[in-house]
Amino acid sequence: MQSSDSLQRQRPHLALTMGDPASIGPEIILKALVDPSLTQTCDLTVIGTRSLLHQTYQQLYSTGQSLADPDSLSMIDIPLDLQTIRQIIPGCGNAASGKASFMYLETAITHTLEGKFQGIVTAPIAKSCWKSAGYHYPGQTEVLAQKAKVNRFGMLFVGRSPYTDWTLRTLLATTHIPLNQVSQTLTPELMSLKLELLINCLQQDFAINNPKIVISGLNPHSGENGQLGTEEKDWLLPWLEIAKSEYPDVELLGLVPPDTMWVKPAKAWYGNSLKVGQTGDPSRDQPTLTMKNPADAYLALYHDQGLIPVKLMAFDQAINTTIGLPFIRTSPDHGTAFDIAGKGIARDTSLKAAINLAAELTQQKLK
Ligand SMILES: NC(=O)C1=CN([C@@H]2O[C@H](COP(=O)(O)OP(=O)(O)OC[C@H]3O[C@@H](n4cnc5c(N)ncnc54)[C@H](O)[C@@H]3O)[C@@H](O)[C@H]2O)C=CC1
Ligand SMILES: NCC(=O)COP(=O)(O)O
Numbered sequence: 159m160q161s162s163d164s165l166q167r168q169r170p171h172l173a174l175t176m177g178d179p180a181s182i183g184p185e186i187i188l189k190a191l192v193d194p195s196l197t198q199t200c201d202l203t204v205i206g207t208r209s210l211l212h213q214t215y216q217q218l219y220s221t222g223q224s225l226a227d228p229d230s231l232s233m234i235d236i237p238l239d240l241q242t243i244r245q246i247i248p249g250c251g252n253a254a255s256g257k258a259s260f261m262y263l264e265t266a267i268t269h270t271l272e273g274k275f276q277g278i279v280t281a282p283i284a285k286s287c288w289k290s291a292g293y294h295y296p297g298q299t300e301v302l303a304q305k306a307k308v309n310r311f312g313m314l315f316v317g318r319s320p321y322t323d324w325t326l327r328t329l330l331a332t333t334h335i336p337l338n339q340v341s342q343t344l345t346p347e348l349m350s351l352k353l354e355l356l357i358n359c360l361q362q363d364f365a366i367n368n369p370k371i372v373i374s375g376l377n378p379h380s381g382e383n384g385q386l387g388t389e390e391k392d393w394l395l396p397w398l399e400i401a402k403s404e405y406p407d408v409e410l411l412g413l414v415p416p417d418t419m420w421v422k423p424a425k426a427w428y429g430n431s432l433k434v435g436q437t438g439d440p441s442r443d444q445p446t447l448t449m450k451n452p453a454d455a456y457l458a459l460y461h462d463q464g465l466i467p468v469k470l471m472a473f474d475q476a477i478n479t480t481i482g483l484p485f486i487r488t489s490p491d492h493g494t495a496f497d498i499a500g501k502g503i504a505r506d507t508s509l510k511a512a513i514n515l516a517a518e519l520t521q522q523k524l525k
Contacts, residue, residue: 168521168524168525169199169200169201170199170200170201170276170277170486170516170517170520170521170524171200171201171202171203171274171275171276172200172201172202172203172275172276172277172278172279172486172513172516172517172520173202173203173205173234173266173269173270173274173275173277173278173279174187174202174203174204174205174278174279174280174281174513175204175205175206175259175262175263175266175278175279175280175281176204176205176206176207176210176211176259176262176281177259177262177280177281177282177283177494178251178255178256178258178259178281178282178283178284178287178494179206179207179210179246179255179258179259180246180247180248180249180250180251180252180255180287180494180496180499181251181255181281181282181283181284181493181494181495181496181499182282182494182495182498182499182504183206183259183281183282183494184206184210184211184213184214185214185218185499185500185502185504185506186281186490186504186505186506186509187204187206187211187226187281187506187509188211188214188215188218188225188226188228189223189224189225189226189504189506190226190506190509190510190513191204191226191231192224192225192226193510196510196513196514199514199517199518199521200513200516200517200520200521201232202232202279202513203232203233203234203275204231204232204233204234205233205234205236205262205265205266205269206233206235206236206258206262207235207236207237207238207243207258208228208229208231208233208235208237209237209238209243210238210243210246211228211231212228214248214500215227215228217248217500217502218502221502223502234265234269236258236261236262236265238258242254242257242258246258248499248500249496249497249498249499249500250496251284251286251287251494251496252287252290253287253290253291253292254291255284255287256283256284256286256287256288256289256290256291256293257291257293259283259284259287259288260283260288260291260293260301263280263283263298263301263302264301264305266278266280267301267302267305267306268305270485271305271306271484271485275485276485276486276520276523276524277485277486277487277488277516277517277519277520278302278485278486278487278488278516279487279488279489279509279512279513279516280298280487280488280489281489281490281509282489282490282492282493282494282495283297283298283494284493284494284496285297285334296333296334296335297333297334298489299311299313299333299480302480302483302487303480303482303483306483306484306485308482308483308484310351310354310355310482311355311480311481311482311483312329312330312352312355312356312359312480312481312482313329313330313333313478313479313480313481314327314328314329314330314356314359314455314478314479314480314481315327315328315329315330315464315465315468315472315476315477315478315479315491316476316477316479316515317427317468317471317472317475317476317477317491317511318475318511319426319427319428319429319471319472320475321427321428321429322426322427322428322429324426324427324429324452325364325454326423326426326427326456326468326471326472326476327360327364327454327455327456328455328456328457328458328464328465328467328468329352329355329356329455329456329457329458329464329481330458330459330460330461330464330465331344331348331349331352331457331458331459331460332344332348332459332460332461333461334461335460335461337460337462340376340459340460341376341389344376344389344394344459346393346397349394349397349401349457350397350401352457353371353373353401353405353410353457355481355482356371356455356457356481357369357371357405357408358481359481360454360455363481363519363522363523364454365522366454367407368407368408368409369408369409369454369455370408370409370411370451370453370454370455371408371409371410371411371453371454371455371456371457372411372412372414372419372453372455372456372457373398373410373411373412373413373414373456373457374412374413374414374415374416374419374456374457374458374459374463374464375390375394375412375413375414375415375416375459376389376390376394376413376416376459376460377389377390377416378415378416378417379415380413380414380415380416390413394413395413398410398412398413411453412457416458416459416463419456419458419467420467422452422453423452423453423456423467423471424467424471425452426452427471427472428471468491469491472491473491473492473508474490474491474492474505474507474508475491475507475508475511476491476508476511477489477490477491477508477511477512477515478490478491478512479515479519485520486516486519486520486523487516488512488513488515488516488519489512490508490509490511490512491508492508
């Protein structure tokens with residue numbers, strides 16, 4: 159049996175960045191952190207601007223929703239000058255909010271690399287606001303990787319079905335690049351790198367020793383034998399055959415046509431929850447798993463190929479996690495939602511899931 163001392167030592171300390179302060183970030187943080195179950199397994203320190211959390215608190219107080227009191231939160235407070243504060247208006251992301259969100263992330267990374275935190279949960283930022291503020295990164299993922307001095311990393315989405323408890327894991331081979339650059343960016347080397355990262359993550363972080371991974375084709379019908387695109391025939395299929403021989407303990411399936419690839423995961427996600435007798439409300443229906451032996455992970459070749467199905471099935475429940483870093487990083491699957499910022503209607507479900515997953519994965523690493 160473990161002593162309470164060793165359990166205490168294994169309790170992860172996570173940084174939670176406020177994201178873009180003009181977004182729903184402050185609101186979902188105040189909503190999530192009122193839930194005591196979140197801090198049962200980890201300690202959380204918010205990295206942001208306390209006065210802006212106060213503003214959100216005041217703004218939403220009259221809605222009668224449960225909110226954490228900003229003064230009660232463990233925080234690294236990054237005060238902003240009055241002129242910047244005036245420029246930060248809910249729903250209006252701009253250079254000022256972009257600069258603040260970049261500072262929150264940088265601070266979280268610095269403290270984590272120094273050992274103060276074992277993981278980072280990031281609220282959403284807007285890449286366009288970073289650009290306006292002069293930060294030219296495709297997203298938070300690349301900043302994390304650069305500052306951690308890592309060049310082998312991946313963007314993995316993880317979602318646990320509320321209907322069946324099945325876990326959907328989707329790794330993107332390419333991420334934030336224009337569609338017309340996907341084909342030339344994909345190479346056998348890149349695919350091997352992403353596959354290796356995914357297998358390591360499944361085995362080490364999720365304790366799946368012999369994972370089953372499904373890999374998508376690129377073109378309609380996976381190229382239809384060269385008639386609808388040649389990448390599959392030219393190199394993706396030969397690459398897959400080599401990968402199969404390199405990983406005899408891993409079941410690699412593919413190249414599955416990108417449209418049909420999502421039929422089985424959707425069945426595993428929904429189960430028969432919408433059959434007679436079931437209400438469709440996951441909190442009332444009994445979990446049922448109808449798909450036998452669904453895959454442990456899906457490797458999609460580009461952003462929308464992977465994220466359209468993830469968001470259709472799991473929006474607000476899935477988590478974006480960066481794999482390959484020396485620490486855990488998770489984030490909600492949604493963005494800044496400027497259209498609803500300040501309105502009090504943002505859901506905190508994905509942020510809570512991101513905090514819970516970060517705590518779980520960090521504990522796994524600390525064992
Ligand atoms: N983790 C991150 O930092 C992410 C950042 N983004 C950034 O967010 C910005 C906006 O992206 P969009 O494509 O518009 O996606 P979005 O996720 O911000 O919004 C899409 C729709 O979902 C709604 N929505 C999003 N989150 C919600 C929540 N928690 N509760 C209730 N409704 C919610 C929004 O109101 C909107 O109608 C972009 O600048 C993008 O770069 C996008 C995805 C992830
Ligand atoms: N579509 C996912 C996304 O935009 C998240 O990006 P990042 O800021 O976590 O790199």
